[in-house]
Amino acid sequence: MPLFSWSRAWATVAIVLVLALIGFGLHWMLTPEAPVVAQANFRVLLSDQENAIGDFESLEVTITSIRMLRGGEEGGWEVIELEESVVVDLTRLQGLNAQEIWGGIIPEGQYIQVFIYIEDAIGTLKNGETVNVVAPSRNLHISKPFVVTAGDSVVNFIYDVTVVAAGNEQSGIKYILLPQLDQSGADQEFHEVGEGKLTLWVVDTGTPVIPGQNITVVVTFQGDPMPDAQVKVNGVHVGNTSGEAGQEGRISFTVPYDEKLKVKAKIYTALGELEGQLKIE
Template structure:
């Protein structure tokens, strides 16, 4: 299983979920991130990683998904022991029956504001800003994953995670391709627990599914998602952009060192030359 913070699918720029978080940082249940944390007391460290399944990701030169935010739902009595998702793909890239209808959904379509609030009114949810964290899903195929969130959550049980993308850019054979997120968001319902003073890493696995019209859908894979080390095993890798910056910095350091060495050699040659017989000045 792969992680690109942990999902693998190809989307074209413009695929995004609707905004349910106000400009003042307030979620549509009327609770701000800070207030939610303050009310809870004890917290635990929480990390979110993305991974990807092989399947249709092999078609892509690159598939960059920039994530805007995550909604993390507290468990209620009804959802605590369930594990489902709205539109999913199995690890081979085959969409489930209910995703066929979802494929016709415009990814920029605004979702009904009260749908999620009504559904999860008992448990509630918190919103975490992902600051446009970008993952190239071609780099997190199989058991590789990339982190997109490193923070804290109130201790307790959680039931579902929703991911929203602010942009997706897929390239196949040098050309941009149409990639959609059905319903405008990726969601997985799979219980996990945050324990006070401890750390938990949740891997959100995504699959790219090729449609009959030549386009692609990005779908979550529940069987390859879950708590790292318990439900799934992954190898965390660095984001490609960060790795490029590090490599560039290393190259600059090596070049500077080489130039310094060359200057030192030149100075030594100059000193040696000036010290040879016959090089005395007229004054001497």
């Protein structure tokens, strides 16, 4: 083969390589990098300690903002204005049940107080009467220090509240919303209530939920047990809730050896499909 044919061939290869490199470079320069989504390092979850909550069919509390006082020499406030007000029904958050009202990133360091600001609290009693529940000064505050550190760990701050009844039937009963210091803080056990209209509860046995242990979950809708609800545990169907007298809405199962436990319930009713879930870490 003549020498000039080899030269022409190598020249062609060189041109192809150059064009490929140029194309790769343009693609690298023009293709935007995927945004890096920072993981939340702090969450506030609301829970309710049982007092007068048994009087209510529902008790919806509307929260507009959260403020946290920093400790140490710097001091100052970390203010979180919720883009949309968060409405939680306290009747679903009894016992260890808790619901997230905010999750995001706050500066590292020590915090010594947490305030939540309440727009209103409106309850429906079991007799059908609607009442306004008073939140003194329209805010609640708890002094319970916690520390946010660098790394992947997330601080879950449980903000426990309770509703109490004051007065009597003659003078009129007034309901008041108060914070509960003992059951609040970043070191509290909790079961996280997810979205959906069904409420799931773990029957309290006085011991924590651990793998290999048998537990019983109750599925309710507006306070009433729901028999024949389909229940899944970490995606695996474990059966339907009982319809037997005294056991309505209950199902027992063995906790799997997984890092997290997610229990989901679903039932078809005249109101349509109802769902609910509970997460335990």
